Amino acid sequence: METILSLQHVNYSYEDDNGELIPVLKDFSLEIQRGSFVCVLGHNGSGKSTLAKLLNGLYQPDQDSGPILVDGLNTRDEKNELEVRRRVGLVFQNPDNQLVTTVVEEEIAFGPENLGLPRDELQKRVDEALLAVDMQEYRNHATYKLSGGQKQRIAIAGILAMRPQILILDEPTAMLDPKGREEVLSAVRRLNREQGMTVILITHHMEEAAKTDRVIVMKNGQITADSTPQAVFSQPQLIRDAGLSLPQPTELTHRLIQEGFPIDKEVLTVEQAVAAISKMLKEK
Amino acid sequence: MAFITTEQLTYIYGQSTPYEKTALDHVNISIEKGEIIGIMGHTGSGKSTLVQHFNGLIRPTSGRVLVDGVDIWERPKEIRSVRFRVGLVFQYPEYQLFDETCQKDIGYGPRNMGLSEQEIEERVREAAERLEIPNEILQKSPFDLSGGEKRRVAIAGVLAMRPDVLVLDEPTAGLDPQGRKTVMDLIERYRCETRAAVIFVSHSMEHIASIADRVLVMNQGKVELFDTVPNVFSQYARLKELGLNIPAVTEIFLRLKEQGIDVGKGIYTVDDGVKALSQLCQGRVHHG
Numbered sequence: 001m002e003t004i005l006s007l008q009h010v011n012y013s014y015e016d017d018n019g020e021l022i023p024v025l026k027d028f029s030l031e032i033q034r035g036s037f038v039c040v041l042g043h044n045g046s047g048k049s050t051l052a053k054l055l056n057g058l059y060q061p062d063q064d065s066g067p068i069l070v071d072g073l074n075t076r077d078e079k080n081e082l083e084v085r086r087r088v089g090l091v092f093q094n095p096d097n098q099l100v101t102t103v104v105e106e107e108i109a110f111g112p113e114n115l116g117l118p119r120d121e122l123q124k125r126v127d128e129a130l131l132a133v134d135m136q137e138y139r140n141h142a143t144y145k146l147s148g149g150q151k152q153r154i155a156i157a158g159i160l161a162m163r164p165q166i167l168i169l170d171e172p173t174a175m176l177d178p179k180g181r182e183e184v185l186s187a188v189r190r191l192n193r194e195q196g197m198t199v200i201l202i203t204h205h206m207e208e209a210a211k212t213d214r215v216i217v218m219k220n221g222q223i224t225a226d227s228t229p230q231a232v233f234s235q236p237q238l239i240r241d242a243g244l245s246l247p248q249p250t251e252l253t254h255r256l257i258q259e260g261f262p263i264d265k266e267v268l269t270v271e272q273a274v275a276a277i278s279k280m281l282k283e284k
Numbered sequence: 285m286a287f288i289t290t291e292q293l294t295y296i297y298g299q300s301t302p303y304e305k306t307a308l309d310h311v312n313i314s315i316e317k318g319e320i321i322g323i324m325g326h327t328g329s330g331k332s333t334l335v336q337h338f339n340g341l342i343r344p345t346s347g348r349v350l351v352d353g354v355d356i357w358e359r360p361k362e363i364r365s366v367r368f369r370v371g372l373v374f375q376y377p378e379y380q381l382f383d384e385t386c387q388k389d390i391g392y393g394p395r396n397m398g399l400s401e402q403e404i405e406e407r408v409r410e411a412a413e414r415l416e417i418p419n420e421i422l423q424k425s426p427f428d429l430s431g432g433e434k435r436r437v438a439i440a441g442v443l444a445m446r447p448d449v450l451v452l453d454e455p456t457a458g459l460d461p462q463g464r465k466t467v468m469d470l471i472e473r474y475r476c477e478t479r480a481a482v483i484f485v486s487h488s489m490e491h492i493a494s495i496a497d498r499v500l501v502m503n504q505g506k507v508e509l510f511d512t513v514p515n516v517f518s519q520y521a522r523l524k525e526l527g528l529n530i531p532a533v534t535e536i537f538l539r540l541k542e543q544g545i546d547v548g549k550g551i552y553t554v555d556d557g558v559k560a561l562s563q564l565c566q567g568r569v570h571h572g
């Protein structure tokens with residue numbers, strides 16, 4: 001598979017009030033494949049949002065850092081700045097702070113309009129983006145009247161209209177109720193599966209991580225685990241040391257194993273737990 | 285006697301404008317001292333509007349809010365004292381941090397209460413400890429923190445006032461699992477040590493099921509349910525209709541039951557589930 005994002009020995013530091021440099025990402029290396037659905041987990045302050053901002057060129061790595069390549073473009077190169085921003089779409093936690101207009105259609109056209117696209121191309125992109133997040137009927141609705149999940153899907157559509165190759169979502173469901181959260185996640189999953197969009201999902205919800213292809217666990221600016229969700233969540237000690245937790249179905253089966261129950265240990269979802277428990281009880 | 289009571293509490297945003305919106309519609313509830321109340325409901329159901337009434341941040345359009353038996357709007361000039369007694373951690377409180385350092389920000393409430401510098405320092409230290417905020421962060425500007433770090437500082441600021449009722453609006457959104465656990469433990473400890481009532485809004489069914497005594501379910505500005513954890517989470521179909529959910533373990537055992545495997549009712553936490561399965565299997569050994 002083709003690499004679309006690559007960070008090689010990247011360093012990034014913040015400057016504190018006294019002008020001293022505080023390292024956040026240290027010797028950080030990572031490659032992400034085109035079309036993959038990657039989840040980034042990590043304790044508060046582990047450097048997830050910093051990583052996201054480095055990837056779309058909002059932040060520049062330290063002087064002594066290795067390169068960050070987005071689809072082959074070095075983010076350090078000034079002439080790549082616009083292209084990098086265009087390729088990497090960033091969606092944040094709070095939809096209210098991201099919406100800038102009052103009507104759904106205008107909101108989605110806002111970005112591409114600034115690129116100076118002709119009218120019919122604009123229309124086409126708005127249609128596509130609305131379809132992608134399943135909000136076609138809302139085209140003429142007022143943005144302020146939408147529910148949280150709907151607002152967040154419009155924020156995603158606005159980014160999609162810029163035709164990014166990579167979508168990075170920084171805790172996109174933190175402000176949403178269970179229904180809104182599911183709406184956003186299924187829209188994102190569909191984008192990945194049906195359009196092959198490369199997706200990086202930053203989240204604190206372990207059950208969201210369970211449904212991705214690859215889970216990267218960050219701890220103090222470094223990667224402590226990088227594997228499939230099954231492999232990552234089968235290591236409770238590592239998860240605990242990273243300040244994380246297990247998805248509840250996984251926690252249940254791990255506890256049952258500790259109590260001596262002969263149960264399958266690769267459980268991540270409610271469905272898998274139901275299957276594992278019923279299998280165990282039938283075999284007994 | 286109830287500590288917080290609302291009587292026919294109604295609130296309308298933008299009354300007599302085209303944007304008029306009834307956010308609370310004749311809400312009648314009462315909450316005792318020492319209770320932990322979990323509030324859930326779809327976005328826009330009125331949760332934030334309701335909790336902002338408890339400390340007098342919003343004045344009812346009609347109806348009353350009583351704290352300790354007294355209508356808090358009887359003497360509007362004294363509303364400030366209600367804000368010290370009923371401590372409210374806003375939804376997204378990090379947007380309200382403003383001081384030069386986190387230390388000063390956490391001390392803002394106690395300073396407003398007119399406490400001595402020594403007492404303020406003591407309270408800031410205690411609140412920071414409870415939220416596991418390290419010393420380096422206390423000296424930093426709140427603007428230079430990650431999302432989760434800001435959240436902890438904001439909660440500490442309210443805790444430092446040592447309120448009689450602690451109200452938290454979605455306190456765990458954006459916190460890492462460790463931080464969520466810290467906040468849940470904090471709620472239980474605060475209730476235990478002070479016998480204060482704690483009211484928290486959450487979208488995490490797991491959190492509500494694990495610590496709440498009673499659950500208030502809001503729907504379109506009205507009280508849909510206000511009952512114990514078992515009485516609320518047994519209404520799975522109704523909750524789904526409201527855009528809500530039940531804890532993942534509860535769902536697992538419900539689905540097992542649909543398949544004819546009845547492990548027992550009332551499973552809301554991982555502990556409950558492990559216990560129920562252990563009992564079932566022991567039972568089988570005896571009978572088998």
Ligand SMILES: Nc1ncnc2c1ncn2[C@@H]1O[C@H](COP(=O)(O)OP(=O)(O)OP(=O)(O)O)[C@@H](O)[C@H]1O
Binds near residue numbers: 014043047049430433
């Ligand atoms: N503007 C800033 N100035 C100085 N330090 C900062 C700044 N922004 C973030 N930091 C620090 O950098 C580290 C990483 O922050 P970052 O926002 O990337 O964390 P995060 O993993 O996204 O955390 P969260 O889960 O809380 O959102 C933290 O220790 C934070 O305090």
Ligand SMILES: Nc1ncnc2c1ncn2[C@@H]1O[C@H](COP(=O)(O)OP(=O)(O)O)[C@@H](O)[C@H]1O
Binds near residue numbers: 305328330333334
């Ligand atoms: N400042 C405001 N002005 C106008 N309407 C508002 C305002 N704040 C909230 N509302 C509306 O009131 C209703 C209840 O909102 P809120 O209390 O924030 O709900 P929740 O906290 O349950 O998501 C929603 O319809 C919301 O759009």
Ligand SMILES: [Mg+2]
Binds near residue numbers: 048049050170430431
């Ligand atoms: Mg972050």
Ligand SMILES: [Mg+2]
Binds near residue numbers: 375
């Ligand atoms: Mg709210």
